[in-house]
Amino acid sequence: MATGETGIIGKGIVIKGNLTGGGDLVIEGRVEGQIALKNHLTIESTGKVQADIRAEELTINGEASGNIDASTRVAINASAKVAGDIKAPRIVIEDGAVFNGSIEMDVRLPDDI
Amino acid sequence: MATPKELSGSNDVNNTVVGPSILISGRLTGDEDLTVRGRVEGELTLSRTLIVEPSGVVKANVAVRNAIVSGVVVGNINATESVELTREGRMVGDIHAPRVIIVDGASFRGRVDMGDVEPGRLPSQRPVVARPAAPVTRPSAAPARPSAPPARPSAPPARPLIPVATPRPAPAPTVTTPARPASKPLPPPPPPRAEPRPVAPPVEPASAEPPTPFALGAGAKKKVVVKKKTR
Amino acid sequence: MANTVIGSSIVIDGEISGDEDLVIQGTVKGKISLKESLYVEGSGVVEADIETQNVEIAGRVTGNIVASDKVELKTDCRVVGDIKAPRILIADGASFKGNVDMDMKER
Numbered sequence: 405m406a407t408g409e410t411g412i413i414g415k416g417i418v419i420k421g422n423l424t425g426g427g428d429l430v431i432e433g434r435v436e437g438q439i440a441l442k443n444h445l446t447i448e449s450t451g452k453v454q455a456d457i458r459a460e461e462l463t464i465n466g467e468a469s470g471n472i473d474a475s476t477r478v479a480i481n482a483s484a485k486v487a488g489d490i491k492a493p494r495i496v497i498e499d500g501a502v503f504n505g506s507i508e509m510d511v512r513l514p515d516d517i
Numbered sequence: 518m519a520t521p522k523e524l525s526g527s528n529d530v531n532n533t534v535v536g537p538s539i540l541i542s543g544r545l546t547g548d549e550d551l552t553v554r555g556r557v558e559g560e561l562t563l564s565r566t567l568i569v570e571p572s573g574v575v576k577a578n579v580a581v582r583n584a585i586v587s588g589v590v591v592g593n594i595n596a597t598e599s600v601e602l603t604r605e606g607r608m609v610g611d612i613h614a615p616r617v618i619i620v621d622g623a624s625f626r627g628r629v630d631m632g633d634v635e636p637g638r639l640p641s642q643r644p645v646v647a648r649p650a651a652p653v654t655r656p657s658a659a660p661a662r663p664s665a666p667p668a669r670p671s672a673p674p675a676r677p678l679i680p681v682a683t684p685r686p687a688p689a690p691t692v693t694t695p696a697r698p699a700s701k702p703l704p705p706p707p708p709p710r711a712e713p714r715p716v717a718p719p720v721e722p723a724s725a726e727p728p729t730p731f732a733l734g735a736g737a738k739k740k741v742v743v744k745k746k747t748r
Numbered sequence: 749m750a751n752t753v754i755g756s757s758i759v760i761d762g763e764i765s766g767d768e769d770l771v772i773q774g775t776v777k778g779k780i781s782l783k784e785s786l787y788v789e790g791s792g793v794v795e796a797d798i799e800t801q802n803v804e805i806a807g808r809v810t811g812n813i814v815a816s817d818k819v820e821l822k823t824d825c826r827v828v829g830d831i832k833a834p835r836i837l838i839a840d841g842a843s844f845k846g847n848v849d850m851d852m853k854e855r
Contacts, residue, residue, distance in 0.1 A: 477621075494621060494622075495619060495625070496619055496620065496621045497617055497618060497619040497629075498618065499616060499618045500616075502631050503617065503629050503631060504629065504630055504631055504632075504633075505628065505629060506627060506628040506629070507619075507625050507626065507627060507628075507629060508626050509624045509625055509626055510624060510626075511607050511608070511609050511624040511625065511626045512607065512624065513589060513591065513607060513609065514574060514589060517574070517576060517589065517591050532753070532755060533753055533754055533755035533758050533774070534751060534752055534753050535752055536751030536752035536766065536768045536769075536770075537751065537768070538751075538766045538767035538768045539751075539752045539764060539765070539766035539768060539770065540763075540764070540765045540766060541760055541762060541763070541764050542762050542763045543760060543761050543762010543763055543778055544759075544760070544761040544762055545758065545759070545760045545761075545762070546758070546759045546760075547755065547757045547758035547759060547774065548757035549755045549756075549757045549758065551755075551758070554751070555752070555766065559762055
């Protein structure tokens, strides 16, 4: 998954606008706008993102608001606070996490439901 | 999976079990734990814990204290404490509970509403600082939690709920009513009943589902399918 | 061995059907159809028509009972309704009001 280096948006950084690219990205600061990433995005506990996010995989320890579309997996860890709609094949919400919004995964139900 | 006995702890409370071949349709209410291995349809109201085992199917609007879903739930769950979808859990509907846990491997479609309260933390304990009004398209800033680093502006606590655009398959509007923390007494979180399960291996959730062990196939609607001849 | 137990605090208003034994300690209103045995324990209250193979009643039942094998009314039970079964046992102390029909052609 890691193609090349991991980018970091440090604690003091505030980005407003669109963020696109390949490679992994760790956000410790603030991002407002839109994020489209080919690889793994991590929002650290200090990170705060107000953006619609598209990524392959997303790990949230901090705060995120906006719609999320991940092609593999979204992990909302215990320290995370997330608001928005999430679409991903795999979504994990840890105990302690706060999430409000909708979740869309593929749910295979028995035929007679 | 803990057995109902382990969960309830005491003997003075009966534990109701709906066996794999049983279909209950209608309204079910009670003050004890309920384990569903068969099928329950309609409406389910318990003051204790609902356990839907892997063979269990609940097609109902559910109001309980805790729900542990390892089987299938179609309908809305309104829990005063927690809802947990385990690795085998599958659910379509809306969840309204202060604690919601979705384990890797579980599949879910619907809304999650945890209110604005964090388990174990009273809203007043949270440092609430007005966020400098940032003109963003989305009005849903999340409030800061106390464990977050200080000196960080945080959002107002009354965060608007994100409007849902997708149509909900399961009705019952009562469940989606947002909870306001002030009006909602939150008990201290119970000791994590969720026994530390091994995290699901990274498999496709679709394929991670075990085949429904009992043939709840066509015709199970009005009559039961599983044969268990015991006599 | 009974798999399904309806505990004493449970109230079901609707239909129960299934292929296994059922123990009722709580309240069931509506209809019960089983292919195995039904046990209405002392705390059980059933206001339902019952269709099953065997029934043992120690609690209260209001409704008609059709059993393909046997109906047993135990001491202290209270049953109001018609019973149709090839074998019917009524214990001393049971109270029962209704008709008994033991002429089962199916058997």
